Every structure is written in structure tokens, then in C-alpha cells.
Amino acid sequence: MSKAEHRKLRTLVVDDEDLARQVLRELLGAHPEIEVIAECRNGLEAVKAFAEHKPDLLFLDVQMPKLTGFDVLELIGAETPVIFVTAYDEYAMKAFEVHAVDYLLKPVGKERLASALQRVKARPPEKVLAASELAAAARPAGQFAERLVVKDGTRVTLIPVGKLDFAEAQDDYVALASEGKKHLKQQTIASLEAALDPRLFVRIHRSYIVNLERVARIEPYGKESRVAVLASGIKLPVSRAGYARLQTLLQERS
């Protein structure tokens, strides 16, 4: 504990605006326990820099090119404390409050920054936060994810939801099938289901979500059970509850 206090907090500042980074760096200059090890101009750089430097603390702008602050959090995992910085975004602010994530509002003042840093130091580092839930809370009601972000090593892939064929649960991960490839992502299938538009995606099975547009037909499979045959020929199991959901959705559509 006492040793940790003397160690410098290696910090990453992520914001797409030069001036915004500048003001944060300047304000952080007054805190000798903080060492800004890198600055990033967008989310992709942040993911890369995170893998490279393994910082102790991140200042993350919410709205950035390429990846939002939420996307970055989703990709880097939640072990590292993050302080979000935003100008004005009522949904994001609500999400931060709900999930007790610290955030700063632009223009950032030095008192507010000091108290945020105080909280970071006081917070036990093992506090884990589900990034996908935070991102979901920051979405206005009725809005769904438009794209999914996946990280493979330091490579970040963006999958527009229209290109997602199906998703398969694999323990703590989901495999996202898109354009003939599978991308593994650390997320529960339930939270993925919640993020997707229920008019386009159906949970056909405990372990499967399918893009309705890809389903060519449903075939009986043995007694009582069925399979969904996709346009690509892939067959996915359909549970009884999943079949009921599929039917109500198709009825609503017609």
C-alpha cells in the first residue's frame, strides 16, 4: 500500500483535439505522482498505446474518430482505471453516474481533476467494470449498436452489424461470424443480444444469435428440434423458445 503510493501513475491521455490534450497535460503537470507517458489522437492509437505501455490510468475522450471512448474501454478491458472526459453528452453522463465511473466535463478545472485523481488512488484496482454495459447505458433508448469492435492482438476490426452473419457463445467469449471469418470477443451473448436491434437479430438458441437476413430456411431436425440454414449453407441449431421468437418476429415483419 505505502509502496504503491510512491510509485508514479503512468498515464495515457486520449483526445482527438490538440488543445484538449494540451490543457489536460498542463493540469496534470501540477500532480507530481502522475507521469503522462503518451498521448493519443484517436481510439485506434489508444488501443495500440495501451498494449505497448500498459498504463496505470487513462484519460479518455468519449467522442473521437475511429473508435469512441466506450469502444476503447471495451477493447482494453476494465482492469485499468479510466477517467472519461466529455464536453456535453447527457447519455454518457448518465451512464457514468450509473456505473460510478469517474468523468470530467470540459472545460476541465483543476479542483475537479484533483478530486478525480483522489478517487482513482482510493479505488481498489480490482474493481471490474463491464464495458459493454457502460456502452449500452450510454446509448439512448431505442438505439442499437451500429458496429461491433473486436481486437485481435493489437489489430482492431470493426464489424458493421449488417455484416454480422451470426454469433456463437463460447464460454466467456462470443465468436462473431462475418464475411467467412470468425472473430473472438470477450463478451457474454446476452449483452451482445441486448446491443443488437431485435428486429434484425434473433436469439435462436441459448448459444446462437442470427442475422435474420442470412436465414434461408428452417428445417426440422430429428424430433422436436430444428435447424436454421443460412444462405451460406451453415446450419445453426434452433431451440424451441428460439423458434417461437423467430416466428413472432417473422409475423411482425409480414
Next chain:
Amino acid sequence: MATVMAERRKAPAVRVPKLAWIPIAIVLVPSLFTLGHISWLSALLLGIPLSLFSLFIPLAAGYVCRFSPSGRDRWWSSALTHLVAALLLSFLWRLIATPFARALSFIPQLYGLDKQFAQDAWIIYFVGCIVYSLSAAFHYVAFAQDAARQVELKAVETSMLARDAELRALRAQINPHFLFNSLNSISALTSVDGARAREMCLLLADFLRLTLGMGEKSVIPFSEELALLEKFLAIEKVRFGERLRMTESIEEGARQCLIPALLLQPLLENAVSHGIASMADGGTIHLEARVQAGRLGIVVENDRDDEAPSRRRNGVGLKNVRSRLEARYGREASLRTEAAEDRFRVSMSLPAEYAETR
């Protein structure tokens, strides 16, 4: 023959004041006395109760008028309707009159009144038709006044709605995001470049002043809107630096055209927040305006990254612009958006109006 037409306006109410019997009596009693062969006393005793029982004529006339509004049918069809109605109602009136005359003739002094009246019954038709005609005329006038009042009310309502929409639009246009980000830029500049911080404060003040001042005017010359856009872009330029690039091609003639105040500002704001802010290396916004064949064409085009995370307030600005164009020009104006993979383009066309011609 008579088809029930779904009237768009609410049918006017038919009202007949109870005291209408007095003018009817004033016509009926002297008519009975001078045109017929009965005494003053008989005329009074017969005429007054008959007048009281005649209010159904103006009432029925009102409903006939409502059924056959002026100007809807051809004049002879309307006239025929009224003639038939007048005769029918007068006949009814006469039916009521006969037992009255009979009852009065039991009074010794009025003996023989029923026989006299049977001879003079045409007077009832005569007065009945006069009462009917006057009532119909009154009703038509009343209906016309009603309609005029409704139109007036509607106009007031519409203008209030338009004003309301305008105010809402203006309020929505000062985007808090823009304001807070600008303040953040100023706060960053104060320690590194005081002069630029001051410059930015002045730009922001100018922008706000212009915006607020425009709230009172419904239309402004295009050149004034351009001046505002320049301030706006100068502020955003401080924020985005090299990432924000701008090209414009404004025809001289377009500068004098009148456009609704703050029509383009939300489009430029969208171009910055959905376009430039979404691109790590920035992009270009292109503004174009020209007058052709009496129409002002304006194009706002910007680079964008279609993989970028979508931003909030998506479409609010655009919807505002669309509804303001519609409110002011109706079908005379059009707005089109084209979203290509890496470009977004809004083009609009509206009647070219000038200060002199208005």
C-alpha cells in the same frame, strides 16, 4: 342526388334567437289586416300566437342553408331547394294556423274568423316565404362570418406554431457541445497563447451575438448568413486545426438572396461534427451557392468516415432545416441528401428572393 360530402371544416352552428318572433309578428299582423279582410283585433289575436309558433321556419331555413352552402351548387339548384323548402314550411305554418283561427272564432266578437281566414290563407304563404328568405339571408351572412372567423383563428394558430417551431429551432441550434468545446479550447489557450485565447473569446462573442440577433429576423441576406458561418468555422478551426479544411464557391448574385436566418448553420455544424470530427486526419467541407432560373441552389458537402461511430443529435439539425424550408416555402423548396461512402452532400433549392421585391 344529395351525396353526403365530408366537409373539412366543422359545420356551422344554426342559431335562431327566440325574440325573432317579434319581427315576424311585425310583418304578419299588418299583412293580415291590410291584405286580408279581418279586423285589427283579429289580426293581432291570430298573428301574435302564429308568430310565436313560426320559429321553426328560420330554424329549418338555417339547416337548409347549411345543407346547401352558398357557392357549392349551381344557383338554380340552390334556388329550387330553397323554394321547395319555403313552400313546404309555409304549408306547415298554415296547417298550424287553421285550428287557431277555428278556436278564436268561438269568441263571439271574432265569429266567422275561420271562414275569413280560409280565404286569406295565401297571406300565410306570402309572409312565410318572406320570413324564410330573410332567415336564409341572415344565415348565409352568419355562416360567412363564422367561416371568416375560423380562417382567422386558423391563421393565428398557424403563425403561432411557425413561430414556436422557429424558436425551438433556434434554441436547438446553439449546440451545447460546440459551446463547451469552445470554452475548453479557450481554457487551453489561456496559458500557451493568451492572444489567441482572446481572439477566440471575441469570435465566440461575435458568433453568439449574430446568432441571437438573427432570432428576431425571419429572413436575412445570404451574405449575412455567410458572415456567421465564417465565425463558426473560425472557432471550429481553433479546435480542429489542420484537420478542418474549407472550400467555397459562392456566386456573387447569390449573396443578395434572402434566406431564412440560421438555415445553413446547422448544416455546417453537422458537417463538422459528423464529418470532420469523425476523421482522424480531418477533411474538407465544401460550400456552394448559385442562382439559376430564379432559384437559389445551395450545396453543403463534407468528407466523412463511414466506419465512424455515429454521433448523437443525428438528424436533428437536418430535420430542423427541412421543416423550416417547408414552413416558409412549402412545395417551392426542396432538400436532398446524398450519402456516399466517404462524402455527405446536402443540396437544397429555394425561390431566389431579394429585399427589393418584398
